[in-house]
Amino acid sequence: MSEREVVITGTGLTTPVGKNSVENWQSLKTLKTGIANNRSDDLPEFLHYTGKVTRFDLPQDIPPKQQGQMKFLNRGATLGFCAAHEAVSSVKSFIGDIQPGRRALYVASGDHTKIGYDFMYPAIRDSVDSRWDNLDQRKLNESALNKVNPFFLLESLNNNLFSFLSAVIEFMGPNTSLASLSPCGGNALELAYRSIKLNNADVALAVGYGNWITEIPLYELEGLGILSKCRHGAASYRPFDRNRDGFIPGEGGAAIFLEAADSAEKRGADILGKLKGFGNCIEFSPSHKMGVSERVTKNNIASLLKETGTRIHDLSFIIPHGSGTRKGDSSELRSLTEIFSDENNDVPLCGLKPYTGHMGAASDITEIIFGMYAVKEKMVPATLNYEEAEKEFSHLRISGSPQVCNNDTFLSVSYGVGGQSSSVIVEVK
Known part of the structure; x- marks a missing residue:
């Protein structure tokens, strides 16, 4: 059996420079950065500079059965969902003709939204003395029942968006959830590509999302010595420049929708690119x-x-x-x-x-x-x-x-x- 060519017919972006693909591209063309001084009293000055998403549109057409599950998505997963929704929005009528078992889904998460234990702080505060030296286990248990969000564990799972997306858009063919740093977004796209190329699926969605701008990830990245000291403010991230000194972290979601080239051409789809x-x-x-x-x-x-x-x-x-x-x-x-x-x-x-x-x-x-x-x-x-x-x-x-x-x-x-x-x-x- 011959291998199939694979093309891109949908994209989605939710990043610090735009809430959709077109806005993002316009920002890039006008040399606009989404990195800014997002001041926090708990962080040293150079960690104030991050790429933070300030605007995004939550989809309004979520099936009633899944609407209640939205509360389990942490911030990074929410940004990934917005991007995924945009990527499939222009091909919804076409997707309906594809069997759910022939729709592949690959989601990559480099998300650190829920790293930390700040959600436990109210209960811990109730359980210690004024000097925070001794913790009363009984008080901790009682307070946690009333003051700690019982869904904190679900919100911290890196495969949460994967299961939610699969249910919402009914992509139930070849699939997996990847949890790592770069290049797992590229790995997700490659897996999606190969699922169609090898005729294991007819369409595929690859999603990557991440949030590296909360306190503990920032300190961990700084401890590795790979963050910029931001001596030039928002302009400190300068790849390949002789004065570079590290990167500035950000958050966002991105998605690409793939299908077989022959199918896309037959239905007159707007082919954005071909994966060679x-x-x-x-x-x-x-x-x-x-x-x-x-x-x-x-x-x-x-x-x-x-x-x-x-x-x-x-x-x-x-x-x-x-x-x-x-x-x-x-x-x-x-x-x-x-x-x-x-x-x-x-x-x-x-x-x-x-x-x-x-x-x-x-x-x-x-x-x-x-x-x-x-x-x-x-x-x-x-x-x-x-x-x-x-x-x-x-x-x-x-x-x-x-x-x-x-x-x-x-x-x-x-x-x-x-x-x-x-x-x-x-x-x-």
Whole structure:
């Protein structure tokens, strides 16, 4: 049985720069960032800068049976649900003709909304003495029954959105819920793609969401030494720049709806892009505990180019992961230098996370959506806040401002803690 081509016919975005895909793209075109000083008296100054979603529209057409379950969705899951709803809204009538068992669903969560025990504070306060030295277990149990939300455990489950979405939109075919950091959003999209390509499903939805802006995740990320000190305020997130010093976290949701190309063409669907293929490589190296070795990223991209028959010059641009950390960006740029070694290095590179902040699994999918809009408008997006690279990378064409592109494909790369690098090539006609 021949493998099927897979196309994108729906997208959804809920991020700090917009409550839908069009708003997000308009923000990117006008070089608008969603990173701002979201002041908190409990945090040091440099942790006040985050990418926070300030506007989103909750869907109003949730079936009555599921409306009561909305209270179990934490903030990150809610943003993911909004994005998923947008992605399927334009194809609802078509989905109704597909058997639920042929609808695949893959949800990736890098969400830390409920990390912490602040929900227990009222009961703990009732159970201790004035110096907080001794805790009365009996008082704690009695107070917890009245003052602690009994659904706190459900709200903390990373597969909560997965089960809710499956019930609301009745996607009951191949499925799974992924819980990790980047690149699990890209992994979810690859699984969705392969479910259709191998004829295990006719349509598929890939969702990524994340919230990294609550207190404990912020302190944990800072403890790892990968956050920016925000010496330049909201403009401190600057991938590939010689003065970069880490990333700024954000929150958001992103979703992509897929279907078989022949089906989409037959029904006259608006095809936004075609997934040409995915690459994946993983290797744990003690010297790269917090990132990915140069060899892994190079092998990942090289194998993808070979598998899809794509030449480096076929690409309009490359969207690297662009974490903004000293070591991470250097490793990634060295990998790309090796990829370019036998070619002219005139393919633009653009880092897109400074628009929204790093949203974990949501960023992986968001950047693919941004890339499709950019190719459609023949534009290479700008890397916000980029001024100049180190001398070692001065030969690379890093896009510091919007540029014109003429080709119809792009490459997007994501990687994460643990040594995994994932990439995808998308064609936009």
